Amino acid sequence: GFARIDTHRALRTGDPEVVYAAGKTTEQVAAIVKHLTSANPNRPILVTRADEAARAAVRAACPDGHLLEDATGRCVALGPLPEIPRGRVAVVCAGTSDLPVAAEATFTARVFGAAVEQITDVGVAGIHRILAARPALDRADAVVVVAGMDGALPSVVGGLTGVPIVAVPTSVGYGAAFGGLAALLTMLNSCAPGIAVVNIDNGFGAGLYGARIARQS
Amino acid sequence: GFARIDTHRALRTGDPEVVYAAGKTTEQVAAIVKHLTSANPNRPILVTRADEAARAAVRAACPDGHLLEDATGRCVALGPLPEIPRGRVAVVCAGTSDLPVAAEATFTARVFGAAVEQITDVGVAGIHRILAARPALDRADAVVVVAGMDGALPSVVGGLTGVPIVAVPTSVGYGAAFGGLAALLTMLNSCAPGIAVVNIDNGFGAGLYGARIARQS
Amino acid sequence: GFARIDTHRALRTGDPEVVYAAGKTTEQVAAIVKHLTSANPNRPILVTRADEAARAAVRAACPDGHLLEDATGRCVALGPLPEIPRGRVAVVCAGTSDLPVAAEATFTARVFGAAVEQITDVGVAGIHRILAARPALDRADAVVVVAGMDGALPSVVGGLTGVPIVAVPTSVGYGAAFGGLAALLTMLNSCAPGIAVVNIDNGFGAGLYGARIARQS
Amino acid sequence: GFARIDTHRALRTGDPEVVYAAGKTTEQVAAIVKHLTSANPNRPILVTRADEAARAAVRAACPDGHLLEDATGRCVALGPLPEIPRGRVAVVCAGTSDLPVAAEATFTARVFGAAVEQITDVGVAGIHRILAARPALDRADAVVVVAGMDGALPSVVGGLTGVPIVAVPTSVGYGAAFGGLAALLTMLNSCAPGIAVVNIDNGFGAGLYGARIARQS
Amino acid sequence: GFARIDTHRALRTGDPEVVYAAGKTTEQVAAIVKHLTSANPNRPILVTRADEAARAAVRAACPDGHLLEDATGRCVALGPLPEIPRGRVAVVCAGTSDLPVAAEATFTARVFGAAVEQITDVGVAGIHRILAARPALDRADAVVVVAGMDGALPSVVGGLTGVPIVAVPTSVGYGAAFGGLAALLTMLNSCAPGIAVVNIDNGFGAGLYGARIARQS
Amino acid sequence: GFARIDTHRALRTGDPEVVYAAGKTTEQVAAIVKHLTSANPNRPILVTRADEAARAAVRAACPDGHLLEDATGRCVALGPLPEIPRGRVAVVCAGTSDLPVAAEATFTARVFGAAVEQITDVGVAGIHRILAARPALDRADAVVVVAGMDGALPSVVGGLTGVPIVAVPTSVGYGAAFGGLAALLTMLNSCAPGIAVVNIDNGFGAGLYGARIARQS
Amino acid sequence: GFARIDTHRALRTGDPEVVYAAGKTTEQVAAIVKHLTSANPNRPILVTRADEAARAAVRAACPDGHLLEDATGRCVALGPLPEIPRGRVAVVCAGTSDLPVAAEATFTARVFGAAVEQITDVGVAGIHRILAARPALDRADAVVVVAGMDGALPSVVGGLTGVPIVAVPTSVGYGAAFGGLAALLTMLNSCAPGIAVVNIDNGFGAGLYGARIARQS
Amino acid sequence: GFARIDTHRALRTGDPEVVYAAGKTTEQVAAIVKHLTSANPNRPILVTRADEAARAAVRAACPDGHLLEDATGRCVALGPLPEIPRGRVAVVCAGTSDLPVAAEATFTARVFGAAVEQITDVGVAGIHRILAARPALDRADAVVVVAGMDGALPSVVGGLTGVPIVAVPTSVGYGAAFGGLAALLTMLNSCAPGIAVVNIDNGFGAGLYGARIARQS
Ligand SMILES: Nc1ncnc2c1ncn2[C@@H]1O[C@H](COP(=O)(O)O)[C@@H](O)[C@H]1O
Ligand SMILES: Nc1ncnc2c1ncn2[C@@H]1O[C@H](COP(=O)(O)O)[C@@H](O)[C@H]1O
Ligand SMILES: Nc1ncnc2c1ncn2[C@@H]1O[C@H](COP(=O)(O)O)[C@@H](O)[C@H]1O
Ligand SMILES: Nc1ncnc2c1ncn2[C@@H]1O[C@H](COP(=O)(O)O)[C@@H](O)[C@H]1O
Ligand SMILES: [Mg+2]
Ligand SMILES: [Mg+2]
Numbered sequence A, B, C, D, E, F, G, H: 001g002f003a004r005i006d007t008h009r010a011l012r013t014g015d016p017e018v019v020y021a022a023g024k025t026t027e028q029v030a031a032i033v034k035h036l037t038s039a040n041p042n043r044p045i046l047v048t049r050a051d052e053a054a055r056a057a058v059r060a061a062c063p064d065g066h067l068l069e070d071a072t073g074r075c076v077a078l079g080p081l082p083e084i085p086r087g088r089v090a091v092v093c094a095g096t097s098d099l100p101v102a103a104e105a106t107f108t109a110r111v112f113g114a115a116v117e118q119i120t121d122v123g124v125a126g127i128h129r130i131l132a133a134r135p136a137l138d139r140a141d142a143v144v145v146v147a148g149m150d151g152a153l154p155s156v157v158g159g160l161t162g163v164p165i166v167a168v169p170t171s172v173g174y175g176a177a178f179g180g181l182a183a184l185l186t187m188l189n190s191c192a193p194g195i196a197v198v199n200i201d202n203g204f205g206a207g208l209y210g211a212r213i214a215r216q217s
């Protein structure tokens, strides 16, 4: 087999099994999903970075399963997904172009058990927009903030809430954005406390992290 | 005055007021601390990056206060510190040279209300050491992992626990460590999920973050 | 002589002659200032990056002149300084540690003919602070924004005003701040329009630039 | 909707609404433009980074409107554009390959209300060319300088004029040009005063900035 | 001819002749292989970075030769390959996506005379996997460790064995992986001794190096 | 205690215990050495990056032990050092300024059991020098090559020998040497096969690695 | 017109007019060449970075002219080319993949008036190859050295000759070659004196420079 | 001996022997100079990067010799220096702070046999200054151009002369000058032909290179 599929990790952490579809053929993705469902029919599965073809292959592989899908976030999930959410995550997104990363975070947080509230297009260049979103921030147990270009949004959100913030830099931008490096450095150097950072474009990691915080509440 | 001291932020977030002593004179540090205690006698204060001289100035400025100090972590705290901890943070430290950053994290997490268990010298080059620390990891609501050089420890810890991990790269190392950049990139690219990263040497940020997660438990 | 002093440039641009004291001995600074005053008694002179010793040497060299000095901004100016300001510059400063750069900008803008209003300690982690400064922003013909660490402040200011903003990243910070690189990239990638950027710690350049914009009003 | 269109920002700054077409489908661009025109029929709109297909979609969406278009600068503008220019911007361009960025700056400055004079192919390797352009520089209230490769042109222009210069590095070049980084660093370190810098290839930002300066005159 | 083929080097080092097919046409690859076999019929040849077309051309060029091929590692070898292995190399691979680089190392080590044992999908996020592979590590004279993303695996392996480890960073990952730079820096800064590093994705170099160590045993 | 001293690792790998003195006080170094000798009187100890004061403290702590010291390489070793060398390492050094790193490699390789032959001042700018050293290269089981500035020497040595080469970039140089980065990149990209690289200035790691290879012979 | 063609520069320097075809349409290239030949029929023209289509367009545009073409170097030249060479340039090339850059250098040096001797495939991994080329080096007035990957060849050549060496790093390589950066840094830090460096892949610049040196002989 | 002093290299290239004093003790410098003079009394010696103490040691070591010294350039030369210059080098220097590097270039070029004309403080921000220096440029066989900060001067000089230009970036500047990197990149990307670049602050290398070109005239 082309991969040592780790069915024990899921049990150990209490989380779904995750398949990262980027760089895998649709055949490989479908075969892994099939293997996982037959090995552990009661364990949910999340497939990320799955384009339309990969998602179709998953759909075909699991004709009868409970299937949740998000085209913007390029994700699909199978199996007995969490029914009663544990805790609440707010996913805050700076600009329209950051939406795919935000959608990946939202989808992942849900599959990992959280209730999610998504707030979009609240970049700091129009500060009234994020100020208007304070009620949603106040309701959350964890906040995921997604921003490209200058990556300034988490610093502002950090001044508005006392719950942990997971900052996700995106590769949106050009020139001296250097593929997300500018936003990444901004977030690591935030003048507001209570911010931790995941890799550029890693909506999956942020959603999982937010859900893990929220479920402690 | 040389600084617009923000006595409202503490109230807003429910956290102590923090003074970052690096780049300030001992006189400035003492004056800020005095101002804060007289403005809000019931609010705790944390002073970080305070060398022996700065800590002495704080001691002199507050002769009667409850005072907690840590020389390794270069921190001092004043005032009515939290008595009953809310949640538990494990602070895990790879090597002896990373201790000052780990101590800053431990001290900060305590001042922000968490019970803290510190586990030191468990670098991945002797894998039995971190494996032996699993019971402490299992007890924790959040884990802070401090490592310099290769920064590999969070990736291993990430496979051993399902609670959120806050990774702190340190500037320990030489040559291609590039002042902590190597460890920072390692942690951002961790192959284990559930890891978020703060700035190089930012023990304060990690301790605060860990405590904020833990108090939700 | 050790320098080809360009007495014509001042005439050409209508601006004071500027001496950059960093890397020059106090004797060299004094000699240049003496030469300039005798060559053009009616032309103002600005000396920047001048420590206390260099400023003392300038004072000694020009016992009778009109002399303006700023210790925080490490600047001194001589000669017939502008009396009636042409236009107004707001200098906005994120944190206490950024003050020397802000002071250099303020001093320079004044010597180049602008009225200046300085607003300090209004970092984005407490957003109410910069919002409270809107009246000063509304009065200005140009706004200089000085910030280190995450460098996020210009993006917020950019959403609050329609006049040109000159952003100055500072080297304040540590770790992944990389000596001001993080703030520089943030500002170059600002999601708000109307922002242009000068070199790290270049308060002089920003003050001059702000004054040149303001005097067109 | 896929974007929180900010119709208030335009009113606040007195500037047209801007749509950044890169990374949007032609359908999205057309829909946004339609929405904006119906919401505020009297407000001008600028669409940047719009390829031929996007520009065609805009044309089709607004059959009766006043429409201005520039293929080189990949821009299109709609609605009641400014009739009497406020101030004058000179757009100076080093080489033929920098023309698209210069055209974007020129078009934007016009749409934001300035009279623009464009001077092209005056790179510093033939210094007589920029010297010959001095009359145009002397007429301007602000100068935009566009250059790739070594990015040296703003430093020379900075010695020829006392009005504010907006420098735009371009990604033109190869090898150690590193996608515009070389030119960007050159401009940030210019030995001439009076230069501020925008992001690599950001002709839009430079044109807007130039117009904002010029309209104060 | 387009290349000065060095038939003496092979004799000097006792190793096969190597052809790097990347950036060469299939015709060039076939012609070089033909020239080498006719010049030295008894010398083995290794062709690396050969896609299916290049491998087909080699097959066609050498209809009668002993031919060994690996599609995953994009390699083909010809001629009298070593029959009795000299020493043993373990090739350890962190994730599924690193397999092409690991396969290149395995194939190369075999063609250079070593017995090779390949262990895959043993990334540090599930530490039991590499611990389970200790017997294979104990049998080896040299260990090649292939990992992308965080590149943490060699540090763990370095604590488990006293034989020389050749670490190969791969370009697997995204964002702050920076095309393998993150993994490269991790490996250069390993906190475990006994690790030396080759270029990103250089499975060939690692396999050759492992075989050269192993044949001394 | 300030460090979890790992007396088992030495037994596991058959190598001396190593203490890295940089960043430790002389008291800490002496205490660790004392602890190690009393815990395992028959196990050798190597102390690296030890300045004269640290070495004096070690001497004082172990008045009766077998003690080996090297001032250039800033190393000291104690205890029952290997008597009959296992294999032979050549340490080749490009320039006079690289000698401290080469001496650290030589000393370490000896303490780890190898016979060592050191060849100095054979930089590639005078190619006859390294060519004259071929007999020593031919005698060796492993070759350590130490070079700063351009780091070109390993590429030449790689064409002269078929045994494994351990390349050590040094921080010798200025300007675009970037603290050893230039030499590091050169060595990682060597056009000669059979070269693996350790961290900048890591003479210790290279000596240990060379000895581990050599002892297999 | 799309370009201010500088017919005076050629006269000023005594060199051909040069057209850089990269990023221009074949129509633009043909039009520029036509314009130049009609403006100055007696002045030679060099077109670089011209693919087959661009070279065909030049051929068609100048049916009767003296035309010299090189497919490997992607160059074409027209008009009264120099007949009696002034001085002699050796172009030395490390590997087969560097040939296009070496060919561009050779072609350019010839068009700028030098006799050129090209020596290929003499990388330092087989040092006898460059040693065998010493007679050609001894005949030359300037030496151009082209190398990618480690870029070590100029350092060796610098020890063999006392004439000026122009080093050209190429983008050949992968991984930590970083598109030629590794070779560039190597050459800038060469331990041999008498080496100056041009941009990555800039065969044109090196050939021109070599010819300018040689013609002084 | 601590260094393999290469008395043959001088004979081979017809140039003086060079000692690089940085990182050597004054005793080492004096000993090397004594050894060289006794080994080859008729061969000139150049000592660079020699502070006042090192230069005094050289003076003391050679009481009777012909001795030439330059405090600004931190150089000293001994022995039968060239009497009749071969060719002429112009050394052009942008700013006062670049003078030490320019002085090193001037001194070296003289010791290597050239007549040198030094032109200082002609930065591009006052373009009339370099234009006024054209006669000196026209007289030269090679031009060395020294500049820090933006490094723009060589691009302008490249348009004024047809002789080879050696560009020397200096580490003068701050912030985004990155220790000379900005100037280095500018020069490598110069839009003017005929420019080759040496390492940051390498006045020695540029002077030697200029003299080697000039002596061919
Ligand atoms: N979008 C994503 N970004 C980063 N890591 C991911 C992503 N999706 C899944 N992963 C990680 O990749 C692992 C699965 O990788 P694989 O075994 O190659 O399918 C999971 O355990 C996750 O930790
Ligand atoms: N060690 C530290 N590292 C990073 N940030 C800190 C540290 N200590 C305090 N801070 C932050 O600095 C702020 C206080 O800065 P200041 O007003 O300059 O004293 C606090 O609100 C914290 O958010
Ligand atoms: N060419 C451009 N480069 C950078 N920013 C731009 C450009 N064009 C528009 N913008 C900015 O992008 C904003 C619109 O973005 P969006 O809402 O995604 O269409 C505008 O308010 C401008 O500030
Ligand atoms: N200022 C300098 N910068 C760079 N290289 C230099 C300098 N001065 C001397 N060198 C080189 O250093 C070599 C002498 O180095 P060393 O044998 O260590 O004294 C000479 O052959 C020169 O090539
Ligand atoms: Mg928007
Ligand atoms: Mg330890």
Ligand SMILES: [Mg+2]
Residues within 6 Å of the ligand: B003, B004, C095, C096, C121
């Ligand atoms: Mg503050």
Ligand SMILES: [Mg+2]
Residues within 6 Å of the ligand: D095, D096, D121, G003, G004
């Ligand atoms: Mg042109």
Ligand SMILES: [Mg+2]
Residues within 6 Å of the ligand: A003, A004, E095, E096, E121
């Ligand atoms: Mg896996």
Ligand SMILES: [Mg+2]
Residues within 6 Å of the ligand: F095, F096, F121, H003, H004
């Ligand atoms: Mg030497």
Ligand SMILES: [Mg+2]
Residues within 6 Å of the ligand: E003, E004, G095, G096, G121
């Ligand atoms: Mg070859």
Ligand SMILES: [Mg+2]
Residues within 6 Å of the ligand: C003, C004, H095, H096, H121
């Ligand atoms: Mg000057």
